[in-house]
Amino acid sequence: MIKNPASLYVHIPFCKSKCPYCAFVSKKDSKENILNYPDLIKREFELREIGFASGALSIYFGGGTPLILPPESLNDLIGFIIEKASGPKTSEISIESLPSLITDEKCEILAGNGINRVTLGMQSFNDGVLRDIGRFSEIKYFETAVETLLKHGIKNIGVDLIIGLPDDGYNAFVDSVIKLASSKIKHISAYFLKIEEGTEFESKMRSGDIRLPSDGRTCRMYSKLGKILFNAGFNRYEISNFAIPGFHSVHNTLTWDYRPYIGLGVSAVSFDGELRYNNPVSLEEYEVGILSRKPVLCSVEKIEKEIRVNERIMLGLRTSRGLDLSVLKDMEGIDLLKHRGTEVQSFIKKGWLKITGDHLILKTKGILWLDTILQNLFFDKKFHKFL
Ligand code: SF4
Known part of the structure; x- marks a missing residue:
């Protein structure tokens, strides 16, 4: 179906709780659904007869929160995908995680299977801001997570930040970027908050229950972030992405270069350069499709x-x-x-x-x-x- 795909994305749609700004297909789910999910992905891979001649250039496990899978399922899923899709051309195998889920046991699985890049979803280093979005505890795990990853040989560590979260003050933001810039982090993605339809933030905005920083303040934050990171040796290689030389994201770069890719899992998208194939956004629909061995691609869009x-x-x-x-x-x-x-x-x-x-x-x-x-x-x- 997709000739010469450059990369593979695997979506794991489960989270500990739903963040108020998040529009990704992700939710808290039953233990049973979480345990069954890796098998569905493996079946989808076989059903679609996916093949990478010399390996995908990049393999990315995203979500959701991939490390929410219990160790055995995680090892099984990652091992299967890497065996089937990696090869001599594969240079980057990434996974997203919350800092609190990084443990020695999980790192052994990641490193043992060849994962060489981990992105920590922090969003902010401001205690008050994180408390408001229900992720307060992540700060205290951050440094331990970085040390644990390094101990297991995973040096390519990135952090995701959001600029413009409610009540995010300029000075606190700058302080946290200064600390981050002097840490062992190699990559920082910093996106402006977008109020997405159907999110908790959207309804709070309508009822006036949240106060966002002004555009002027978020622009000053972005500009200061760029200066601090530049002085610390990071290159801005895309508007929202900064990396120490040699640590840019291969996966993102392939997408920006408009290269074909395959997406597996609930809501995943595949692209052949002209057509976008969308998997169902509902786990139930996805599961029924896979188990009945019918094509699971619920819609195909021609990109004019x-x-x-x-x-x-x-x-x-x-x-x-x-x-x-x-x-x-x-x-x-x-x-x-x-x-x-x-x-x-x-x-x-x-x-x-x-x-x-x-x-x-x-x-x-x-x-x-x-x-x-x-x-x-x-x-x-x-x-x-x-x-
Ligand atoms: S952890 Fe990530 S994917 Fe999950 S709800 Fe929060 S922002 Fe969305």
């Missing part, structure tokens, strides 16, 4: 050329390497400088963009203007002749 081009522009400009204009031309037949030359030149004059070789690159000064830049470079219906 107009959308593909816009996604490539957006993803490319977010990276520090920039948008590869020759790839856009070769893959989609679009000469951006011919069709949007005036707009590109005006952004270059403002100091927001630059061209280096074949790449159109967003400069630091242009980061906060990215929406304006994209609105002017994107194609819409009135530019059909352009396509």
